[in-house]
Amino acid sequence: MGDLDLVTFLLALLAGAVRVGTPFLFVSLGECLTEKSGRINLGLEGILVAGAMTGYAVAYLSGSAWTGVLAAGGAGLLLGLLHGIVCSLPRVNDIAFGIALMLLGTGLAFFLGKAFIQPQAPMLPSISLGAWSDDGRVRSALNINMLFFIGVALAIFLHWGLRSTRWGLVLRLVGDHSESAQALGYRPLRVRVMATAVGGFLAGVGGSYLSLYYPGSWNEGLSSGQGLMAVALVIFARWQPLNCLWASMVFGAAGAIGPALQSVGISSGYYLYSAAPYILTMAVMLATCRPNRTLTGAPGELSLNR
Amino acid sequence: MSDLDRRKFLKLAGLIGITAAMPFSFARAADKPLVVGFVYVGARDDFGYNQAHAQAARIIRSMPNVKVIEEENVPETSAVQQAMEAMIRQDGAELIFATSFGYFDPHVLRVAQRYPDVRFAHCGGLWDESKHPKNVGSFFGYIDEGQYLNGVVAGHMSKTKRIGFIAAKPVAQVLRNINAFTLGARSVDPEITTTVIFTGDWSLPVREAEAANGLIDQGCDVLTCHVDGPKVIVETAERRGVMSCGYHASQAALAPNGYLTGAEWNWETPYRAHVEAAQKGETMNNFLRGGLAEGFVKASDYGPNVSAEAREQADAVKASMIAGEFTLFKGPLKDNKGNVVLAEGEALGQTDVVLEQMNYLVEGVRGDI
Known part of the structure; x- marks a missing residue:
């Protein structure tokens, strides 16, 4: 019984890392891009929830889950654009506006989403990679959603793009030293607005994963702070897209550890395991944020550092 | 009208306003x-x-x-x-x-x-x-009566003899439901066990889905729950092809194949x-x-796949509950740590407030409070 349980536990943890971690991946990639340009968007939690609602609503109305994903991205893009433009105005603090955007996004989503709690929208398909196994647990663990693969590809692409392409270098230059970028003839504000909008798009897509695949329904308690934790996650990942992938998996596994342990019969102290993702966030913050030194890898223009 | 100054105008307007409001306010007082x-x-x-x-x-x-x-x-x-x-x-x-x-x-x-x-x-x-x-x-409402009926139906339908219960917090009402469900299932087959997962709060969709998947991977083929919104759990069960029992309201529309029955409030x-x-x-x-007899709770209609013998036994238990002849918690009853909670011959009626302070899980439940 002991061996069997360990296998089930590890499978549950692995599957959970992928299932629970995918929204983290999208939101953190979006935030990574935004922060690389020198802005912080704390409103991603609001964008995530708004994206989840829009995705579910559009998927239900149009009958196509992928249209829903695009619509969720579109809603995220608009909210991101709003953040980008408003924060380009003089004397606007991006952190304060991010908090306002978070409240706006969740409020709008709750208000407009009332009518969509009851109906059932079509779900995103998943790819079964476990057909070779006749163990039901393996098959279910390897039932992986397309969005996860898109997210992985995106992480690799961004990792490469930020190092080796012209736009990647411009983005980093704007984020590290906007005066130099200006001197070279680039327009930092425009780059930042674009980076924030694209970041919003990705966070919206991450939201649609929640409502259209896992757990796969729209209601007001859908997000449990994934958007906020993603901000901590980007710091944890040292502003490297590829690290965002690993960090998302770790956070996903931390979210899955409570149910996974209880399902194999280890049930004492489950409150502690349930708090694992939040404890992890705090630990990351404690380990990385000190007032007396700058973080390695942090973009120089980030208002955290100035 | 030339002598209508501001003061007079205000007096007049106020008077009109009060008279206009009067019949209305009298009407409210009489038939408020x-x-x-x-x-x-x-x-x-x-x-x-x-x-x-x-x-x-x-x-x-x-x-x-x-x-x-x-x-x-x-x-x-x-x-x-x-x-x-x-x-x-x-x-x-x-x-x-x-x-x-x-x-x-x-x-x-x-x-x-x-x-x-x-x-x-x-x-x-x-x-x-x-x-x-x-x-x-x-x-x-004594919804544990509905949970017992859920347990009876689930006990008949389960092939793996393992049932999963996803619960929010270990408070007395939740424990009473878990215990009633387990007693119902084990009245059909004493080998059945119920595995409990506590998620920690009334509404945590991601963790509920994670718990549902974990239980199914462990071989549970019927899932039920005590959380605020059973939607995610019933949908996850249906998607993975296992059966489910509902709670609070009817979730039959969400799981046309696997929904067995449910304990609903009225x-x-x-x-x-x-x-x-x-x-x-x-x-x-x-x-x-x-409870059922007083119309505080009710049971969902049986799902299409519920076997005839399951319906028969559940209907018989329901009839005796409504007639007031059924005692849910009676001795000998042990908790899942082996302690005797009700000795042979002891019985607790539904109205007994001791039941509303329940702090144990009965034998056959896998899980800790």
Whole structure:
């Protein structure tokens, strides 16, 4: 019984890392891009929830889950654009506006989403990679959603793009030293607005994963702070897209550890395991944020550092 | 009209205003509608706990001379005190239904002391005559009867003899449901075990889905739950091809294949009793309870795949519950650590408040409190 349980536990943890971690991946990639340009968007939690609602609503109305994903991205893009433009105005603090955007996004989503709690929208398909196994647990663990693969590809692409392409270098230059970028003839504000909008798009897509695949329904308690934790996650990942992938998996596994342990019969102290993702966030913050030194890898223009 | 200065104009206008308001205010005094407030912890259409309450509130709305005001998504914090005070002060509410368990102590108790003329009906709290105000009443249904029936049906239908129960918090009501369900299942086959996962809060969709998947991977082929919105769990079970029993409201529409039956609330009965008592000016019923027989709870219709013998046994148990001949918790009964909780010959009736302080899981449940 002991061996069997360990296998089930590890499978549950692995599957959970992928299932629970995918929204983290999208939101953190979006935030990574935004922060690389020198802005912080704390409103991603609001964008995530708004994206989840829009995705579910559009998927239900149009009958196509992928249209829903695009619509969720579109809603995220608009909210991101709003953040980008408003924060380009003089004397606007991006952190304060991010908090306002978070409240706006969740409020709008709750208000407009009332009518969509009851109906059932079509779900995103998943790819079964476990057909070779006749163990039901393996098959279910390897039932992986397309969005996860898109997210992985995106992480690799961004990792490469930020190092080796012209736009990647411009983005980093704007984020590290906007005066130099200006001197070279680039327009930092425009780059930042674009980076924030694209970041919003990705966070919206991450939201649609929640409502259209896992757990796969729209209601007001859908997000449990994934958007906020993603901000901590980007710091944890040292502003490297590829690290965002690993960090998302770790956070996903931390979210899955409570149910996974209880399902194999280890049930004492489950409150502690349930708090694992939040404890992890705090630990990351404690380990990385000190007032007396700058973080390695942090973009120089980030208002955290100035 | 030249001598109509501002002062005269104001006097005149005020007089007209008062006369206009007078018949209206007299009419209100004579036949004033009872303002009833409902406070929900989540959304009103969550396929679960809050939906069951809101459905009954809709029926109350259609009663004569009643005005219903509602507020949803009120957390179990001091926010609920503010929500109730706003209902009393701004809308003149005279009867408030506080529908979530955590509202009771200290929030409802505190506001009730401040407004002794307003009636507070709380769902699920344990009213204590010696220390709680008289304008507070608690109402609840013996939904464990429905859970026992769920267990009977699940016990017949399960092939792996393992059933998964996803619960929010280990409070007495939840434990009572888990135990009733397990007793029902084990009345069919004593080898059946129930594995419990506590998620930690009433509504955590991602963790509920994770728990459902974990239980299915462990070989559970029937899932049931005690969380606020069973939607995610029932949908996950259906997607993975296992059976499910519902809770709070009917989730049959979400799982056309795997839905077996469900334990549902019928809050209309206690609501109506409280509203009618308030309209007639009768004293508050501080402790209102009922089960299947009293119409406080009901069972969902059986799903299409439920076998004939499962239906037969569940129907027989239901009939004896309604006739008042059935005792759910009776000795010999052991908890899952081997301690005897009820000795041979001991029995607890449904109305016994000891059951509302339950703090153990019965034999056959895999899990810790």
